[in-house]
Amino acid sequence: MSDNNYQPPKVWTWNQQGGGAFANINRPVSGATHEKELPVGKHPLQLYSLGTPNGQKVTIMLEELLAKGVTGADYDAWLIRIGEGDQFSSGFVEVNPNSKIPALRDHSTMPPTRVFESGAILVYLAEKYGYFLPKDLAARTETLNWLFWLQGSAPFLGGGFGHFYSYAPVKIEYAIDRFTMEAKRQLDVLDKQLAEHKYVAGNEYTIADMAVWPWYGNVVLGNVYDAAEFLDAGSYKNVLRWANEIASRPAVKRGRIVNRTNGPLNEQLHERHDASDFDTQTEDKRQS
Numbered sequence: 282m283s284d285n286n287y288q289p290p291k292v293w294t295w296n297q298q299g300g301g302a303f304a305n306i307n308r309p310v311s312g313a314t315h316e317k318e319l320p321v322g323k324h325p326l327q328l329y330s331l332g333t334p335n336g337q338k339v340t341i342m343l344e345e346l347l348a349k350g351v352t353g354a355d356y357d358a359w360l361i362r363i364g365e366g367d368q369f370s371s372g373f374v375e376v377n378p379n380s381k382i383p384a385l386r387d388h389s390t391m392p393p394t395r396v397f398e399s400g401a402i403l404v405y406l407a408e409k410y411g412y413f414l415p416k417d418l419a420a421r422t423e424t425l426n427w428l429f430w431l432q433g434s435a436p437f438l439g440g441g442f443g444h445f446y447s448y449a450p451v452k453i454e455y456a457i458d459r460f461t462m463e464a465k466r467q468l469d470v471l472d473k474q475l476a477e478h479k480y481v482a483g484n485e486y487t488i489a490d491m492a493v494w495p496w497y498g499n500v501v502l503g504n505v506y507d508a509a510e511f512l513d514a515g516s517y518k519n520v521l522r523w524a525n526e527i528a529s530r531p532a533v534k535r536g537r538i539v540n541r542t543n544g545p546l547n548e549q550l551h552e553r554h555d556a557s558d559f560d561t562q563t564e565d566k567r568q569s
């Protein structure tokens with residue numbers, strides 16, 4: 282743990298007793314820690330995830346596709362409990378060598394296609410099924426601009442602001458100031474964009490909204506980090522208007538609870554294998 286007198290040594294060494302919220306899963310090396318195959322269900326799309334903002338992006342997209350009547354997008358969503366190290370199983374590392382949720386395998390192709398990185402999964406699904414990524418080059422480019430913006434910006438919000446404001450074992454003013462400044466700057470970027478446009482990338486609802494909402498939407502709605510007041514979320518009126526509008530979409534209401542293991546019990550559907558699972562969402566269907 283750091284204190285004001287800390288001087289970095291010549292060569293960093295791993296202090297396994299380092300403390301902090303993620304000390305038990307953080308390691309300075311990659312790869313599997315144990316042999317275990319991933320389960321495979323009945324649908325072509327097999328999702329291995331957790332209902333964090335990065336996980337929600339994909340389950341929202343899948344629910345939006347199903348709402349459009351794209352039956353081929355039906356999916357099994359398996360729970361990966363990152364706090365217990367499920368992302369380090371040999372099976373998970375085969376699908377994502379980076380050991381982070383979400384990860385997807387599409388068994389409708391031969392051989393099956395692995396897709397990792399939530400932004401890549403959104404693009405893959407949009408291109409495969411032909412929805413939520415405009416075909417017109419300019420509109421498509423603007424959608425990808427915002428998708429890449431989100432993928433580059435969210436680590437400052439989550440790994441920076443959220444970590445030091447909510448999770449770090451000590452409150453470090455320098456770190457909280459630095460990342461609050463950046464989080465607020467990002468919210469201002471979004472607020473200005475949403476003052477001019479109904480959705481993040483323009484007049485159409487796209488994968489950019491599905492990527493941005495779980496992060497910045499959840500923050501201004503007070504759903505993550507309990508930081509809405511601290512960040513003065515009410516001042517980002519356009520972000521709030523958009524966040525509420527996206528939150529009211531039925532597919533978003535479903536997608537945001539899939540693989541979720543925190544929050545109210547009626548907002549936790551630990552695994553999803555069928556549309557009817559939303560009727561029994563408090564049951565933990567985790568396979569041992």
Ligand SMILES: N[C@@H](CCC(=O)N[C@@H](CS)C(=O)NCC(=O)O)C(=O)O
Pocket residue numbers: 306307333334335336363368380381382383397398399400432
């Ligand atoms: N850039 C990645 C980030 C994914 C990510 O950070 N996932 C986190 C949960 S939100 C995770 O799996 N953490 C587990 C770990 O770090 O061991 C993406 O967009 O898919």
